[in-house]
Structures are given as structure tokens and as C-alpha cells.
Amino acid sequence: MSIKSSNLGYPRIGENREWKKALEAFWAGTLEESNFLQQMEQIRLHHLQKQKEKGIDYIPVGDFTCYDHMLDTAVMFGLVPKRFPYEGGVVPLQTYFAMARGSQEAIACEMTKWFNTNYHYIVPEIGDRTPTLTENKPLLAYREAKEKLGIKGKPVIVGPYTFIKLSKGYVPAQLPALILQLVPLYQQILRELEQEGVEWVQLDEPILVSSLSKEEMETVSYIYKQLHEAAPHLNIMLQTYFDSVEFYPDVINLPVQGIGLDFVHGIGQNLRYLTTCGFPEDKVLGIGVVDGRNIWRSHLPHKWKLLRTITSAVPEDRVWLQPSSSLLHVPVSINQETQLDPLVKEALAFADEKLDEIQVLLNGFRSGENATIEEFTRSQTALSNLAQSPERNRLKVHESVANLGHQHAERQSPFVQRRKKQQQEKKLPLLPTTTIGSFPQTLEVRQARQKWRKGEWTTEFYEEFIQEQIEKWIKIQEEIGLDVFVHGEFERTDMVEFFGEKLAGFTFTKNGWVQSYGSRCVKPPIIYADVEFLEPMTVKESEFAQSLTTKPVKGMITGPVTILNWSFVRDDISRKQVAYQIALALRHEVEALEAAGIQMIQVDEPALREGMPLKKSAWENYLNWAVKAFRLTTSSVQDNTQIHTHMCYCEFHDFIDSIRDLDADVISIETSRSHGELVSSFHEHAYEKEIGLGVYDIHSSRIPSVEEIVSMIERGLQVLEPAQFWINPDCGLKTRGKEETIASLRNMVTATLIVRDRLTSAQP
Template sequence: MSSSSSSPPPSSPRPPLPHLEPARASSVLGYPRIGPRRELKRALERYWHGDGTRAELLATGRRLRDATWHDLRAKGLTQIPGNTFSFYDHILDDALLMGAIPARFHELTRDLSPVDTVFALARGRADVSPLELVPLQGTSYLYRQPEFDDASELGLRPDQLLAEVARAREQGFEIRPVVTGPVSLLLLSKAAATAAPGFRPIDLLDRLLAEYEALLTVLADAGVTCVQFNEPCMTMERTPDEIGALRRAYDRLAAAATRPRILVAGEYGDLGDALPALAATGIEAIGLDLVHGWRSAANLADVPGLRGKRLYAGVVDGQNVWRTDKFAALDYLRELRTVFDDVVVSTSCTLLHVPYDVVAEPDLPEELADSLAFAEQKVAEVVSLAHGLVDGVSPRWRRLPELPSARREDVRARTARIDDNDKVRAPYSERAARQAERLGLPTLPTATLGSFPQTVQIRRARKDLADGRIDYAKYCDYLRAEIASVIRLQEDIGLDVLVHGEVERNDMVQYFAELLDGFAATRSGWVQSYGSRCVRPPILYGDVARPAPMTVEWTGYAQSLTDRPVKGMVTGPVTMLARSFCRTDLALPEVAAQLALVVRDEVADLEAAGTAIIQIDEPAIRELLPRRGADRRAYLDWAVGTFLLASAGARPDTQIHTHMTYSSLQVMQEAIEELDADVTAIVATRSIEWVLDALTGHTLTRQVAPGVYESRSGFVPDIDLLHERLLTAVDAVGVERLWAVPDGGLKSRYTWQLEPSLRNLVTAARRIRRAVAPDRRGSNKMGGEQVPGHGPGIGS
């Protein structure tokens, strides 16, 4: 039963709202939660592996929460956000706060603790697939996508949130709870497989609002004076109906009889038409991203109703690591103060997307470090600007320093010579025939998408190398042994196309950045990607050049161990751009062109070494897609051109693969076709649905590899499930253009988890081969089933 029944009747007297804070008001919209030394990651993995107790995990969470509150207050922040900590994902937490557990998890979670319920939905079990892992657009963060159907049961579960409020108060903190807003929570969700045809999660808005009203009541009863509802979906392009839903939602919540003040934050861009809709409601405060969604003070003054709100001015960038120009920011804030009586200096979004502290980076060049601001420094900037609004420019403020000299005239000259001919390959029909002859692959080839588990031995060897306990030659011995093990495993499983496992790579972007000029790597600059998965985004500060080949040695070694083709694996230029903290002194297309030339050279060296299949990974093209349609075509034009520049130098008989993130947007499907890759692998099991539509509608005409199971969970798909998914694709479009693959890399798995899944995948693919091509059986030296007219293999 919905807990909203505990809400007071409309006639209940509504307590007066608390007085507004004085000048010098400062806040942030959220804060990192993994711990400065990845304490949460280690605690999670100890618990998941059975080496730690639940009590120890919960204690780590409490220490991290407490440390954040104390740190923020010590820096002078006047308003401290709460409920920003999560053991896995805040969006999943907020769905569970509203009681949104999909029906397929009811039995699994019946007797679980709250934290284990989170893990069950996020990680699945061997026999239950988890919620889907999807990117939060405009960021590199991945969240577990809530599921709803028309019969979804809701019911507020506020105990953990109220316990945090109480714990903060015991320590002298009045926190502002942060919760995903109702409209974005539904727009970020998907229709469950059990939903009726045509059902959309937003159809549940009125039912969900009852739970949000109940939340407002229990927070007010607990003494909370302000709650922050994040509506990141409203900075994307939205329909009039969706804008209307936002207006209806906050009209209703603002009218709640008993509630705290409501702050609605629009993260990651401009609120657009959602801003006047929000300003027209009775909420008290609106948070604006004034970095990526800048508006003049005069423009904001013209928004009806906005001048009566408290304005959280997000002038400090929460998504990049460069210092704020405080002189320019203060001038802008002063303009805002001439229009708005009540301004709180804030960040553009949560600081979840940046590392903790630049002081922990002793290896960075001093002049580069002086240009950077991580979470700790960004909080200090917010507080300093808030004081500057009252006291004026501080004598301690410094102008932004010049970046280290990183201009490369040879790089600039080469990019200036790029023309359209550099982006054109031979026609696909010609390439396909020559690749088939060279590779001799069977119908419905099986493969993986690159990475294999990073074993304890390899992680230890990498650390020993960094600490000087072993030399590079000894480290290479470890790598060769691990690559040989990965090759043997894949041959035994029966995969048709192999990979070397990327055992030498700490991360798909950082590895390359450390080998390129123009990048700087951090030692402790960890950022959460999802769950316990953390990455260290490199800092791209200068012109990019490649001193030497980066992947040829290890790909060539792997190929020497087998007669089956081994894919060369290179991270694509747009993904390197998207998953780095990028310089701001050059336009993105210019930086991307430099990266494309680096990849183009690597492809040429792989080809020269005999590599017949090269995968240029571009999972992040979707991440940089502008949040509004008017800007998308221009972005995709240069993103596609960047990929073509990187790949078009390949010979016709070299098969170019790419690896993309799911997107049902028509403009993205068209862009995938324009990439002109020979084979496109697509992340997410649900991608198979739109891939079928795109193939049937002739949007995609090349070969495709729709991921048929999620590689990041412990769920092991059985043969029948994989056969059904593959057969659905075969029945829709035929078998000639399909590959059978998982939907992502296997780095986060263990061998005992990935091996049964891959064996089942190979068995399902072979079952289909026998059914659709019974006359094509026959062993070839590449381990597949010989297709008439195909050559004998890469070794010939």
C-alpha cells in the first residue's frame, strides 16, 4: 500500500517556511562518494568476494558520509547536500526510495537487507539478469536503469534517508537531501518486458507524485528545511507534453500541505523551455548550470516568475578539472545580483564527475597543477566567490596561469593538410568480398569485444613495475604469459575471432594517454564510472602526437600463438576525447582531428604487422551528443568525420570494427551507418530490438553485432536464451550480416563467470549455423565452419 496515505489532509495547517540564509550563501549540488583512496571500491569488492562483512561495508559508508560533511563545512560551505552517498548508484537508490522494485526481483529480494537489495538489482545473479546499465547522457557515468510497468507497485521507503538526516543532525549538520526528481526518474527509466503495449514510465507520474508528497511530509516532520530534486532530463530536448508533466508535477508538490522548501536543479545544460515552466510553479529555488547552459542576467530576468525564486548559480564547472576564472565569474555573479535578490553560488552539477584533490598529484608538472581544480578546489572556489560577492576581489586571487608549452607545429601542420579524400575508403561491397576471401570466417562469427579479466597477478605486476620492484622485461614476461592464457582459453571455448585480452591496459583511455604526447596522467584522480568501477580520466592539455606504436607488440604476440584471427584493439578518437578532461583552448573538432591522426597511424602499423581485423572502439560518441536536437547534426558531422579520418587509411581487405553504445535515436542510427565500419558491435542487450528495426528499415547496411547478453553482470545466459535472441535477429534480417558477441568487454568479470557465458554463446551460434547453412559445415584452420568461397584463413 502506498505510504502516501500518511500525508496530512489538505486542510492541515502548513508551517511557515524557514527564513532564507544570509549573503555569502554557497553550496554544491553533490560530491564524490568513492573515497579519496577508493575506500568504497575496496569495501564493496571485499564484501562481494566474501572477504568482508556487511557491518564493515556499512561502517565504511558511514565514515565516508561523515568525512564529506565535515570537509564541506570546514571549507566554509553554508549549505551542505545530503543523500549524495550511494553504495552503487544514486538513481537506483532513488527508485528504491519510491519502492520501485520490478516484479522479476520480488522473490529474489524478499528477505534481503536494503543494501543487498541494491546489489541484487544492480548486479543480478547467475540466474537473474540485472537492471540494464546505461550511460547518463552528457557524462561518462553509467546508471542502472529502473523498470516500470502499468502494474508497478510503489510505496515510500524513507528509513535510510531519515537515518542519514538524524545522523547528520547528531553531528551538528543540517543537510539538504538530494533526490532524483519525479519526472527525470521516470524519463530515465524503461518499460519492463511485462508492460502493456504502448506503456511509458511517464504514464505513472501521478501515482509516483503521491510518493513524493509523502516524502515531503516525512522530511518536514524530521525537521528538514530544504530538499533538492534533480531534473537532469529537463536540460535535454523535451516534448511539450513532457514540459507539461514537469509543470504539473511541481505545481502539485509545491501545493503540499506540509513540506520543506523545494530546490529543483537542472544539471548538465540549459533548462530551455523547462525553465519558465518551473519558474511558474510555487517552488522556492532553481539551480541552473550556468557553465554549459550559460544565459545572460538580462535573459534570465525576462523569464516570468524566476526573479521571485532563490537562484543557485552554477558557475563552477562540475564536469571538468580546469580552474574557474574567478574574476570573470565574479563579474557575472554581480550582474545576477542586480536582478536576483537571493543568489547562492554553486556548481553546475554534482562533483561526482571529478576527482577529489589535485594536491594528491605530486607527479603533475607544477604549471599544469596550478591550472587544475578537483572537487576539493571547486568547493573552495564556490566559497571564495560567495565571499567575493560581499567583500570584492580577494588579494589572494590569482589570474589563470599559462598552460605548459604544448604546441606542436608539426601536429598543427599535419591537421591543416587534412582533406575529404583522407576520409574515404573503397566501396563496402568491394571491401566485404576481399575481407571474406582473406578471413574465411564462418556464418554468424563469434567473438568478444576486447578486454578479459585483469587478474590479481597482472595488477600486482603493474604495481610492482610502478614501484620499481620489477623491471620492464620482467613485467613483459607476465604479460606474455597472461596473453598466452587468454588465447588458449578462447581457442578452447571455440571463438572464431580472438583478442589478446588487453592485459597490458589499465583502462581503455588512460593506457593510450600515457603513451601519447599532450596528455597528463594522474596518480589518484579516480572517478566513479558505476558501482565499484573507477577510472582515472587523463588530462588532455596539449597538441597530441604518438611517439611510437602502442598496440602492435602485444597484438602481434597474440597472433603468433594462433591460426585464428586476432583483432587489433584501439580506442577511438572521440572516446579518448570524451573520457578525458579536455583542454578548452582549442575547439573539440580540432582536438579530435589530432587524435584521429594518431589512431590512423596505429591502424597502419597494425596492418603492416599483418593484423587483418582492427576494432576502433567508440562507445562514447553518444556521450558527447548535445542534449538538444538543434546542435546534434553539427556534432555528428565532425564526430563521424573524425572516425572516418582514423579508419579510412585501412586497406580494403582489412576489416574495421567499431563498438558503440546503444541509442534508438534516428540521428544516431544514421551516424552509425555514416561511420562506414565493416562491423558495428552495439552495447546493451536491448539494442537488438532497434538494430532489427534499423536493419529492416535499411538504416544500417553493414555487418552488425548486437550484444546478446550483458557482460558486466554475473548473470549467465543459457543456450536457449542466446539462441532465441540470435534467431530473432536472423529471422528479421538474415544471417549473413550478423555476429554473435556479448555487449561489452569482460574486464570486470572473473574467468569462472565469463567462460560458461561464452561457451553458451558459441553453442547457440553453431546451432543456428547448422539450421540455416547445413551445407556449409567443414572445419577450417581458423576454428570455424568453412563457408564455400571463403579463403582458408589468415595464416595463408
């Protein structure tokens, strides 16, 4: 057996986002369920056929989904929360999507980030129902690929321990019983795959790269012993990714036939483990050699040298070459990028190109290194040309980052003193109401932007249109009765892309879409060079909005760490250095807003938590520079300028010191789907600054009732002082419809007035 190639997962969305369009047509009622399922099948088979044509030996099947792979696993086990209608058996599509998106009758399941990526998964809820195998999804995926394409695929399944650890609804003491419930279901899946004649199955266990305890690793060993005994003749590839494994000797001795390791993001430790501890002679090593999370071309000569080092320890006939993770996290193909600067385009590789790189490296082993010289030289030249470009060698930017020790990164006065000045000047009521920033981006707004970009509208005409939208929504906010306004961000396509378009060092693709959650796709900017401020970016719209009202209007900026984490970032310097470059550029924008009279400035950092390393030992270093980047952006303003920030849900008890260290005057946190969990953490951890806990979920189209929001506010007041509590939705309203937005905000304000009246009447 010679060296083989493998893939871990392929992007779902399609070259032209066909997947997204089919989903949204089905949800809108313009595509019947049978036609929807037919389109899903066509997209799925097309993806498999592409991988077959590229010569991939082990093609993943079952990685495709109609929404999310963790949700698929949950419904495969019948884990449908009791608030959704379900009578057993195969979970209906309507119930499946209700779990993901919510319905008028039931709140959606919680959604959070998949490890430290920008992909969101639906969090399974365990406890409402006893797990049962409703259908063997991996088996169905295998049969489909074999019967319709002649592909004997490699079924992909979320591993049992990763699935359990990423689920909610149980306490640690219930874990042994839960394992005893779930392991037999995994055993049944594997037995049926073995009986079908499946050669290899991929069990994804990325949880093994996180900071596990020895006891947890022993639990993993127990689980895999049970799985092996159930299907002893089925080959299991235990796949890890995103970092190095924690317990290498234990992992490589698990009763599986293959181990997949990340030699991109976990290269240092994984390579040390491999060279010092060795690798079992009876196992296959999956070498994650091509970066599955970033879009840069591989430096193939360097990759070749790495592979030669690894194959000196593990024979070639027991090696698979593969991406470091699923290619879910990168765009599909570079082919449609006709407008990119050739300097940048030549240095990029999307999913299809990464599979090509795997095959080039494979060819080096099968046909000899001479067969790869042309491709090796091309990759090296492309990356070298970019490294030597003027855009990556801006002396002023390099000097500013080098001199950060002289940059002021603290506010003039401590929070207590600032708060008094701000209260005296702004005179806000108890429980001030506001929104997070964006208002609905209607079809009219999107079409206007396209007409302007295509040159059909002049800049002057387009700016007049934007002002009309701002004026309309300022009036709506007045009518609703909000206390602090926003201008609505109608001029912005995306909260990161907008700033990237106005800063030096960024470039953009035409079709570089990736899935964020559900049908929500984003087109991350590419930070390819040194970042530098050019001119004010948000002042015009903020200043105009403020001129229309006596209520305060927040200036809205995306923070440096979120811009970093939601972009594809150059990999020739550290992420810390890039974050500091962005922070110093944004600092100019904050100062320009303040100079224009905007005295509330929100610097959003929803991605601050998600960028944290998977290993706790690396948290402190990351948080130190991430917090410093935020403070570099915000610290130069006067005391009476109120700095706000917004964050997505985070494990508050793990993060509270860093949230304090940001030194923002007001922070809002996305908590509606997990409100009770965050509120309970305040019982253990006091927080003295002002804070808004999201009181309703904007990811669902359902309109929250007044009573529901009153209950949410009152739960927050159990642990927060009224004077520090702000009332807001849990995130921006860009993706919502106009009428549902207005109705929801009216209910939010009404609920706030009810609680505010109770509080004031209770005062002596």
C-alpha cells in the same frame, strides 16, 4: 540574508576509494553486512564534515549511495522487477545489489549513461509493481546529519519528471496514470520533510535541459503544483544542470522557492534568458558558476565578472553560489597529486578545490573584492602559464588540423566491394564468433604491472610475462573454438589511459579516481596539451599474437571520440579540434598495424553516443565532427583490411545514419540488457553492414546458458541476415574471472554452432 554557498553533491568514493573497497569486500563475503553499513556511514559522515569545515551553507544530504542514486530512488518506491525476490517493505540489501549486478537467477537491470556524462545509472523498471513508499530515504539522511554532525542539510532527491523519463517499462499512453501513482509518494516525502523542520530540499530535474515538448513542460508544471500544495511551507530548490533549460519562462514560474541553473555548460542561453526575461522576485537563484564536470581551475576574475553581471539582475540576498552540477564527476582532492608537473597541477581543481573556489567568490561578496585579489591572481597566472607552454603550441599539430580539408577521410571502395574482397580472403564461417577485446585482468596481471612500474621488474621481463599471457589466451581461444581472436590487452590498464600514456599531450594523476558505475572507478587521463603520435603503441603485442595462430587476430585501438569523452579535456579550444588531433595521431597507429600484417583492426567507440549534446538541435554538428574523426582514423587502409568498431547501447533509431556514416565494416553493440529493444528497432530501420549484437551481459558474474544465448541469436536473426550477423559478448571481459569467462564463451560458441547447423541444414 546575505549571499549563500551551496553544493549539489559530493563524490562518494572517498580520497582513497574507501567506498569501493568496502563494497567489493562485502560482495566477496569478507565483510559482514553490519560492518559494511557501518563503514558506509563513516564515509558518508566524513564527506559531510569536510563540507561543513569548508563553510558550505547548504550541504547536500541523501546524495550518498551504496551503488547508484537512481537505483536508490527506485527501491525507495518499491520498484523491484518481479524477477527478483521481494515481498514488500524496505528492500533488502541483497535484492538491491542483485538489481544492480544480477544474480545467477536473474539478469540485472539495464545500465546506461547519466545524460552525457561518464557516469552510469541503473535504469528503473516501472510496470511490474505498483509504486509505494518503502522508506523516506531523504528524511533518514537529514536526521543522520543533524543528529551526528549538527548539520541541517539540504536533502537531495531525483525529481519526479526526471525519474519517470529515465525509467523504462511503460508506453507514453501510460504516463498520466504513472504520474498519478508517483506524485502522491513525492508528496508524502515532502510533507514528512516539512514536518521535520527541513528548510530546503533539492529536487534534481536535469531532464529540463533536454529537448522537451510544450506538452511535457505542462506536465512538469502540473506535477510541481501538486508538490507545492502538499508541502506549502517547504522550500524547494528545483535544480537543473548540464545545459540551459528549454522553457525558461515556464521553469522560473513553477511554484518553487528556488531555481538552480548551469552557468558553465549552459551559460550562453541561460544568461540570455536571465537578462532578457528577468528572474522572479520571490525566488532564490542557484548560480552554477564553478564547473562540476571538469578538473580545470576556474579563471576567478572571469567568474567574478560573470557573477557581477548576474547579481545586477538578481539581488545578492537571493543568490546561492554553487558548482554547475554534482561533484560526483570529478576526483576528490588534488592534495595527493605529488608527481604532477607543477605547470599542470597549478591549473587543476578537484571537488575539494572547487568548493574552495566557491568560498573565495563568496568572500568577494561578503568582504569585498580586495579580499580575493591574491586568489584571483593565482588562478589567472596558473592558467596563463599553461596556455603559453610549448606543449600547447605544437605548430605541426596545429597545421595538420588546419589542413584537414586535404586529409583523405573515405575508404578506397564502397562497403559492398570491400566486403567481397574480405569474404574471399578471410573465409569466415556463418555467424563468426569473436570477443570485444579484453580478457580477465587477474590479480597476477595487475601485480606484474605494478612490479614493472615500481622498477622491481625489468621491461624485458615484464614483456615476457605479457607474451606468456597472450600465448595462454590464444590457446584458450583455440580450445573454445572462436573464429576471430584478440590478444587480450594484458598490457593495458585502461582502454584510454594506455593510449594516453603513449601519445604526446596527455598527463595522468596518481589518485584522480571517479566513479563510472557501481564500484567501478576510473582514472581519466588529462588532455592538457596538443596531441601527437610518437611511436607505434599496439603493434608488438598484436604481431606476436598473430604469429601464434592461423586464425585472424584483431588489432585493438580505442577510437578518438571515446578517448576524448573518457578524458578530462582541455577547455581552451573546442572538443572538435581535440578530437581531430587525436584522430590524426591514431591514424598513424592504424597504418602501422596494417603494415605489420594485421588485417582486422577494431577501433572502439563505446562513448560516441554518450558525447551527444542534450539538445537535439546540436546533434548534427556533434555527429558530423565525431564521425569525421573516426573516419580520419580508419580511412587510409586497404579494402581487404576489415575495420571493426564497438559501441555501447544507443537509441538506434536516432543514430542509424551516423553508424552507417562511420563506414566500419563490422560494428558490435552492447545490447544484452536491452537486446529486445534494439532488435525491435531493426524492424523499422534496415542496416546493411555487418553487426554483432551482444548476446550476453559481461557486467554480471552469471554464466549464460546455451539455451539463453540461442534465443538471443535467433531474435537477432529475425531482423538481420545470417551473413551479416557476428556473435560476441556485449563488451570486453577485463573485469570478469577466468573460469566464468571460459564457461560463458564455451556456451556462446556452442549456441552459435547449434544455430549455424540449423541455418546450413535449412539451405536447399
